[in-house]
Amino acid sequence: MKKVFLEGEIKLNVDSADVISKDLDVFYNPKMGMNRSISVLLLRALDVKNYSFCLPMAGTGVRAMRFLKELPEDAIKNIFVNDLNPEMPLTLRENLKLNSLDESKLVVSVKDSRALLCEERGFDYIDIDPYGSPNPLLDSAINRISGEGILAVTATDTGALAGTYPNSCIRKYWAKPLLCPQKHEIGLRILCRKVQLIGLQYNKALIPVLSYHFEHYYRIFFKVNRGKKLCNDLFKFFDTFNYDKTNGNFLKNGEIGPLYSGSINDETLIEKIISISNNDEKKFLQKLFLDAKINLPFFLDIHDVCEKNNIQGVVSCEKVIEELVLKGFVATRVHTSPYGIRTNAPFEEFLKILKN
Numbered sequence: 001m002k003k004v005f006l007e008g009e010i011k012l013n014v015d016s017a018d019v020i021s022k023d024l025d026v027f028y029n030p031k032m033g034m035n036r037s038i039s040v041l042l043l044r045a046l047d048v049k050n051y052s053f054c055l056p057m058a059g060t061g062v063r064a065m066r067f068l069k070e071l072p073e074d075a076i077k078n079i080f081v082n083d084l085n086p087e088m089p090l091t092l093r094e095n096l097k098l099n100s101l102d103e104s105k106l107v108v109s110v111k112d113s114r115a116l117l118c119e120e121r122g123f124d125y126i127d128i129d130p131y132g133s134p135n136p137l138l139d140s141a142i143n144r145i146s147g148e149g150i151l152a153v154t155a156t157d158t159g160a161l162a163g164t165y166p167n168s169c170i171r172k173y174w175a176k177p178l179l180c181p182q183k184h185e186i187g188l189r190i191l192c193r194k195v196q197l198i199g200l201q202y203n204k205a206l207i208p209v210l211s212y213h214f215e216h217y218y219r220i221f222f223k224v225n226r227g228k229k230l231c232n233d234l235f236k237f238f239d240t241f242n243y244d245k246t247n248g249n250f251l252k253n254g255e256i257g258p259l260y261s262g263s264i265n266d267e268t269l270i271e272k273i274i275s276i277s278n279n280d281e282k283k284f285l286q287k288l289f290l291d292a293k294i295n296l297p298f299f300l301d302i303h304d305v306c307e308k309n310n311i312q313g314v315v316s317c318e319k320v321i322e323e324l325v326l327k328g329f330v331a332t333r334v335h336t337s338p339y340g341i342r343t344n345a346p347f348e349e350f351l352k353i354l355k356n
């Protein structure tokens with residue numbers, strides 16, 4: 001049944017359902033509103049100009065409408081809006097009308113997303129937003145993204161990436177995950193490396209500038225850079241790790257990964273995004289900003305470490321961070337776990353604070 005939704009600055013009259021599934025007709029998923037809002041904010045913060053956008057799996061086309069309404073006019077050269085679902089153009093056109101939006105900058109099509117990407121010459125922004133894994137589209141999207149463009153990737157197959165189905169992760173992402181308190185950080189970084197590996201085939205260094213886990217999905221925005229040197233530099237950050245099940249510590253070199261251990265968030269960009277955001281996503285972005293302050297690929301989970309080291313009593317993250325900072329270390333909370341602390345303190349020091 002059709003319902004009216006408000007998202008960002010637009011109004012939508014679309015089908016939705018309590019349980020979203022790929023078997024539905026063209027549908028709208030309000031849960032992905034923040035995903036779309038952050039795309040808009042990132043593009044505004046980067047002040048992009050005359051971009052050719054490609055939304056190869058556009059669903060209702062809601063993202064295209066938000067770009068039209070919420071980005072400055074000179075940001076958009078055109079937006080390719082495509083979906084395999086033949087109902088999409090009608091839904092899109094009805095909603096463009098509802099919002100008094102002009103279609104002149106849109107190129108609407110109904111075809112397989114890979115066919116679209118192979119036929120067209122190139123785009124400055126491509127948004128891969130599938131059900132499940134982005135894998136089927138990575139090759140053609142990375143081939144078609146411009147040398148200075150932005151590639152946005154969503155993955156909802158967190159069951160594989162976060163270690164519930166480790167063999168699926170090994171097959172699809174060429175890396176070993178682990179079910180542990182750090183599972184989403186691991187999953188996000190495994191996804192990051194997989195996308196980067198495809199980029200390397202085309203001499204494109206994909207540098208993550210904003211990466212997060214939220215509810216049922218992972219999202220990474222990459223800035224594309226051309227050049228063999230930058231590509232070779234990425235290799236330095238493909239690392240493996242080990243999780244010590246006896247005490248909850250994380251160490252380099254082990255069975256987890258390989259994954260991207262470099263910086264996955266640009267602190268300055270997030271700060272700028274926060275400064276222009278005024279909605280629900282602000283609180284989440286502030287969490288992400290704190291997380292991005294320390295460029296370390298792993299964190300320790302206070303509940304996990306306490307349990308494994310027989311430490312009794314209630315320990316608060318804030319108190320532990322305060323103690324770490326008093327001792328001269330850097331420490332912050334993480335966005336992927338309520339009990340996680342990212343710090344440069346040696347494990348023994350961390351343990352000492354928890355014990356005290």
Ligand SMILES: C[S@@+](CC[C@H](N)C(=O)[O-])C[C@H]1O[C@@H](n2cnc3c(N)ncnc32)[C@H](O)[C@@H]1O
Binds near residue numbers: 059111
């Ligand atoms: C998660 S939805 C996209 C949501 C949309 N990007 C948004 O922001 O609302 C995934 C979409 O991919 C479409 N799709 C699945 N396989 C496709 C393919 N091979 N080519 C084009 N579209 C495809 C589905 O019809 C569905 O609308």
